[in-house]
Amino acid sequence: MKKHVRNLLILSTLTGISIYGVNKAVSISSSMKNLLKTDRGNFFNWRYGNIYYTKQGKGSPVLLIHDLSPASSAFEWDKIVKHLAKHHTVYTLDLLGCGRSDKPNMTYSNFLYVQLITDFIKNVIGSKTNIIATGESSSFTLMACNMDSEFFNKIIVINPSDLAALCKTPNKRKNALKFFIDLPIIGTLVYNLVYSEKNIKNLFYKDYFYKNYMVPTKVLESYYEAAHLRNSHGKYLLSSIKANYTNINIIHALKKINNSIYLIVSKEKEGGKEIVDNYISCNPSIEASYISSSKYLPQMEVPNNLLEILNLYLESN
Numbered sequence: 001m002k003k004h005v006r007n008l009l010i011l012s013t014l015t016g017i018s019i020y021g022v023n024k025a026v027s028i029s030s031s032m033k034n035l036l037k038t039d040r041g042n043f044f045n046w047r048y049g050n051i052y053y054t055k056q057g058k059g060s061p062v063l064l065i066h067d068l069s070p071a072s073s074a075f076e077w078d079k080i081v082k083h084l085a086k087h088h089t090v091y092t093l094d095l096l097g098c099g100r101s102d103k104p105n106m107t108y109s110n111f112l113y114v115q116l117i118t119d120f121i122k123n124v125i126g127s128k129t130n131i132i133a134t135g136e137s138s139s140f141t142l143m144a145c146n147m148d149s150e151f152f153n154k155i156i157v158i159n160p161s162d163l164a165a166l167c168k169t170p171n172k173r174k175n176a177l178k179f180f181i182d183l184p185i186i187g188t189l190v191y192n193l194v195y196s197e198k199n200i201k202n203l204f205y206k207d208y209f210y211k212n213y214m215v216p217t218k219v220l221e222s223y224y225e226a227a228h229l230r231n232s233h234g235k236y237l238l239s240s241i242k243a244n245y246t247n248i249n250i251i252h253a254l255k256k257i258n259n260s261i262y263l264i265v266s267k268e269k270e271g272g273k274e275i276v277d278n279y280i281s282c283n284p285s286i287e288a289s290y291i292s293s294s295k296y297l298p299q300m301e302v303p304n305n306l307l308e309i310l311n312l313y314l315e316s317n
Helices: 002-030 110-125 135-147 172-182 186-194 197-208 217-232 235-242 251-256 272-282 303-315
Strands: 042-046 049-056 060-065 088-093 129-134 152-158 261-266 287-291
Touching: 042 110, 049 110, 060 110, 088 110, 110 129, 110 135, 129 135, 135 152, 135 251, 152 303, 172 186, 172 235, 186 217, 186 235, 197 217, 251 272, 261 272, 261 303, 272 287, 287 303
Parallel strands: 060 088, 060 129, 129 152, 152 261, 261 287
Antiparallel strands: 042 049, 049 088
């Protein structure tokens, strides 16, 4: 019996060491190309971690907020940021838990990002700002505007979150999943499998791009690198997302906001029109536009078409 226990302990130890080695190899290999450099930006020393950001151009301030995903970063805006900077002071950032920013071991809540966006505008930009946000970042952007509207000007959302999905809350089963993903070795392995090169490619082919044969290799590599920077600690954000901590019911906030809100929705995104209708039913002053030949990330797939709409909204009174 003692021999059996000893062998089991040895096997467990060797397995743990092997998994640790695999995780370390992923962390090293994913950043070898160093696509997400930091030399062109700065860091905002926020109370929960350092936030990477860039600033370029002159004119009225515009803050670009990427989708809330461990694989996302300000790289999402690369095809449009220089064009916007011709007439605006354009800021991009990597959200806490994403890309080049810090990825602390904590629970990432919707209100955490409300605080981040508000503090960034107050302390870095310093004046009323136009916001362009993608997908899952729409909820905390709108909540931040509702809570402290004096620093927010126009809100433009690309493919906003489904209002019904945002109402889902944490429960025991979701918290158990969060606990598992947060585990030091096995949780990291699961995270690395979720954000493997193959799965990131499938994500772009299925959900992110309409013409999946046009996804550039650099885009896939940049998302893979972003997911695994800082020893794959993006898993703490993933676990919070899976446990619904980044969700919040924004219906009441939508009804109260007096700022101009514009929605840009891809025609090829499933359920897009229904989502728009639900937002407008909460706030009839919301304006919406539809964009063709793209799915979730038109800023990467059809940047020129998106820029036409963005310029129209940014220049309108």
